[in-house]
Amino acid sequence: MTSELERLFEHLRFASISTDSRHVADVRANAEWLVGQFEGMGMATEIHETPGNPIVIARNKHVGGRRTVLIYGHYDVQPVDPLELWDSAPFEPEIRDGKIWGRGGADNKGQHFVHMLGAEKTIREDGELPVNVIFLIEGEEEIGSPNLVPFLEEHRDELACDIIAVSDTGMVALGVPTLGYGLRGITCLEVMVKGPSGDLHSGVYGGAVANPAMAAARMVASLHEDDGKIAVDGFYDDVIPLEDWERKMWAKVPGASDEDFLKTTGSLESFGEPGYSIAERLWGRPTVEVNGIGSGYQGEGSKTVLPAEAMFKLSCRLVPGQDPAMVQEKVEAHLRTHTPAGVTIEIEKGHSGKAYHNDPHSDYGKAAQRALTTSFGKEPVLIREGGSIPIIQDMKEILGSDSLMLGLALPDCQIHAPNENFAVENFECGILMSQALLKELAKA
């Protein structure tokens, strides 16, 4: 085993589970281990205390006139249960079948450690890095980064940078380098539907009194046309259309055909906005989804109740151009218009985040593409992602810098699940990629 792999294994042995207070010492030990690594590279390293877990910052010697690159990562991990589903102990990493198995391998220790090793190797080879680098490795990503935004705001000037590099997303398939340039935003609503003043007997009162469960179903059903198009008035108004090159690119991304998505999800058929492939719907079009619905008796057998109330939870995924607050307003207006007679509704507006989008053909984007091509021996595919990483948009707003999403996690890497793994190939090519990236960005 290479010394690089041995050092990754050290990193992976920390049970740095941020959501579980029993692991607070493991989390801190992991942060301190990172400090040791950065200091070993000769970097100026600081451990920033927060009300939660510390943030580790490390810099090489900054030189005026050079590009400044911020490299983001997180050293905290998800819980491991159910433990019995793991084939090897989550915090005792091992290599099998060309993969590194262990919690944090893909999310995110393996992914940010390639950038640390790449920087170290370049320093060893060239005596110094070609750019100013700021490593920012936080310890609370898995609990929603509650202390990072205040930290960014407080240290805005010291963190000023030209571009951000983040390896915390996916690579579409082994051997297919992937540059992400967009993430969907989100906005959430919860709806309470109220009918009679208490649960009623469905025999004594059924058929004559509005049933909130039925009303909730009608409201949910009203959100889409039969063909899958969102029926909320004006929902698509501000959506920036996909560009031709994106649709062409996505049509040939390995693992992203309609068939691939159906196989991955176990779905029988696709559903959604007509005229778009699944990849286009996921990466470039907005959604309204029901995340939960509930009313009445859901246990075993029957209870002939006419329930007094019902609830449902909606989340909308947003794309560039859409303002979360305006989307919430449109959905609320739709729900109020479509509230059946005999019930009232209360709407609670939940959290929101804007979509993130940059231009992969910018100078920095091209530099990243070149780095991926050099290190993986193949031109990268350019994709957006369907999910949301709010901190990317936060960094854009606070630091003013875009993020290059150089994902190294494969679709079967099992992040957040048992048997998390990280391909050895991506670890090794990742180190090369991080070296190439800094060189390319220096020239961008």
Added chain:
Amino acid sequence: MTSELERLFEHLRFASISTDSRHVADVRANAEWLVGQFEGMGMATEIHETPGNPIVIARNKHVGGRRTVLIYGHYDVQPVDPLELWDSAPFEPEIRDGKIWGRGGADNKGQHFVHMLGAEKTIREDGELPVNVIFLIEGEEEIGSPNLVPFLEEHRDELACDIIAVSDTGMVALGVPTLGYGLRGITCLEVMVKGPSGDLHSGVYGGAVANPAMAAARMVASLHEDDGKIAVDGFYDDVIPLEDWERKMWAKVPGASDEDFLKTTGSLESFGEPGYSIAERLWGRPTVEVNGIGSGYQGEGSKTVLPAEAMFKLSCRLVPGQDPAMVQEKVEAHLRTHTPAGVTIEIEKGHSGKAYHNDPHSDYGKAAQRALTTSFGKEPVLIREGGSIPIIQDMKEILGSDSLMLGLALPDCQIHAPNENFAVENFECGILMSQALLKELAKA
């Protein structure tokens, strides 16, 4: 206090809760007390053991050529919790505001005891009853009468009768004698909706994969037209239409106007089949109701899941003419036709029972009306009920006899709830009614 009331109080003091095994001795003691009462009236009394609680049977001396009347009741009661909501101890009956307060007062001890006292009084006054009487008082009505149907089948010949009298339903208002001549039937279905092979991330996969919660909502919404009419093909085919006299009668039943029903239920507006009043929808028209629906995350806050499955429970209330099995088939066919693409459904068919209906203008019905008029000093209203009492239909099928439903429970009598009560007026007039009923039935 009259000796009749004192004896009712004795009856009410037994904590004969059939669902709670800690009360098995109270239940038996109550049955034995009933035996003593019937024996005191000179009746031939038997206590029939069952795998559960005993059934008490009592007869006067039967004489050939006379009408035989079976009087049904039950001596078991519902649990009393929440105890703290009772204004007086549930098994220590007392009189306040013209009402007898205590568990079982209305459901059903007070109601069947008036028939026992009526028979006793007639025997005392006239030396004998004008008809052959069979009292059948069971101890498991509140747990679904699991042992009564086998008992009826086994004793079909000994229980043969011309007509059945049951006081276990409602009187529409104080001073308004009420004859029930129908009950709705029921049939239940549960639907499981399955989509992707597991829960999905609503960001990563939302907008392109059929969401079972959405599909369930669309199916539920499809069950009714916008105007409240049931949209299931052929659903109303076999429904026997309401007769003109019924609609005219129901329009003037006290406490049964649309306004009254909205006030009782706390609903803002009525909902249901156009062209019918609430009373008509409840008593004479069938329903499809959702008793429960559930999918995804229903807890606090948000979880952006695209759920793998959803469920909903339906019950249909049926009216004369409708066959439960055929209705199940029609609803199933509708659901299969309306299953959105991308999901599959599994349907579990639940319990069923036919509607019950008789002719209140039959000779027996007229006799009952005369008895109600005599005892309450006012002509009775004729109604059906929206709920189901399966044993009434079972008795019709096994014994071949119709039931006169002479309800004495007022709308505010709180059966199954804290502060159950029974109007003293209905107790006293009920005794007169039972005397008059036997006399009228003898002549019918």
